[in-house]
Amino acid sequence: MTTAVREAPHHRNLTCYTDYACRLPECRERFNDWQRNRLRAVAAGTWQPFIDATPVREHLLKLYAAGSTIQRVSDLTGIDWNTVRLYTQPAVKQGRGMIRQTTAEVQAKILAIPVEPVLPGRVDPTGTRRRIQALSAIGWPLKELGPHVGIKPDNVRRILIRGQKVYGTTAMATIDAYERLRNDRPRKHGVSKLGVARALRNSQQHRWAPPKYWDQHPGAIDDPHFESMYRVTRREIIAQDANWIMTTVGLDRAATAERLGVDKSYIDHAFRDHPEYLVEVAA
Template sequence: MTTAVREAPHHRNLTCYTDYKCRLPECVERFHTWQHTRLRAVADGTWQPFIDATPVRQHLLKLYAAGLTPHRVSVLTGIDWNTVRLYTQAAPRQGRGMIRQTTPETAAKILAIQPEPTLPGRVDPTGTRRRIQALSAIGWPLRELGPHIGIKPDNVRRILKRGQSVYGTTAHAVSDTYNQLRNDHPSKHGVSSIGIARALRNASQHRWAPPKYWDQYPGAIDDPHFEPMYRLTRREIIAQDAHELIRFSGLSRQSAADRLGVSKAYIDHAFRDHPQYAVEAAA
């Protein structure tokens, strides 16, 4: 009977070597360096593997009050967000208590974080949603974007459905992530080919515009009044324009057709193909 080898969730600390039996060269080197440092400190009488986590807890609470999230702290430090969360609250369902002691190295990483510049509490969500959609349009699955942004993966999808606004800190984090990932292929970050294909298919179905489209219209990605025409056919554009003229200007279909330089039959066909824009002219 063989025992399955668990795949390490990441390769940033010693646990992949000690707990998951990872033997990647860089992970082996990380462990040996730590072991050498530990043995030398023991010989010198300065070995202090753990320290009180209270200062870390107090610092995290200040960061949270300033608008940062455990996910954002995870992005900035490289520490798993579940571990970050355990410094301020227990996870009884997982059988894990609140962290009371930590290593000096981990404490230094967290204590080095400073509150980010003050941002408006709530801002217009247009640019935030379009940046997420644009990354999806180049193959980024929505769930994979969460760790990069610094929010829960499920919250990425919620942003696309949310009502009137998003937090300013979230908008700022999404903008940073967009600038960092827009020129990277998702596969370089471990995203599977299946995940990439699904993201591309979903974005295509929703006609989400990629970064290259937004590059053509400086500033438009944040403009809620800019109507992207990405992958729209001429007939659909005519249907949209005719809808506006008939509904808000009170024109007949014939008058709208004259204004748009097409025949009335063309508008009839446009409304037939795109019934969501169909509207009857007033008598």
């Protein structure tokens, strides 16, 4: 039995060497330099490797409450976004708990970020829902998106179900996650083959549009008035229009067909394929 070796998400600090067993020459040298500096500091009596991370965690929570996101903190400090996340919440996988200790350097970088309002409290949920749906349409299970957005996995599904507004922080975090993940394969992030298949099947059943569809309609992903026509057939459109005409105007199928410019049999077939629009009136 062999154990799969996890690939380091980046090669910018010591974690690729210590946590992922990376042995690239530059990463090995980075670790050796750190080790030599540590030993010199220990000999000189100046070594202070870790300090309490509580001030960092409290400051991050204030930043999040003001509208900052995990990704924004990562961009401003150069600290990996997943490491930033672990200061306020434990990892969903790999058994990593919340970070309780940190270094003076990391603390200084994070505390240097001013607490300033970034977004309003709640915003329209349209763009947030559509981005989650688009990621699911390329194989991301909903429960796997929670850690990337910075919210509980169950809350991802609630966003899709509920029509109420979402927090501005959640909206911005979803945008960050969408841009990071839209070109990544879920399997590279540990999502199982079965999980990908289920996500694809679920999104197909709901006809959720993938990122490529929204790329063809710039700005539409956040527009609540834009109606997605992804995988909507002409026959379904006819069924919808016929339903509206017959229930609103009161025409029969023959007159409705004439108004829509199709044969009556076309409306019959449209209602057969899409019975949710069926109107039982005189033929």
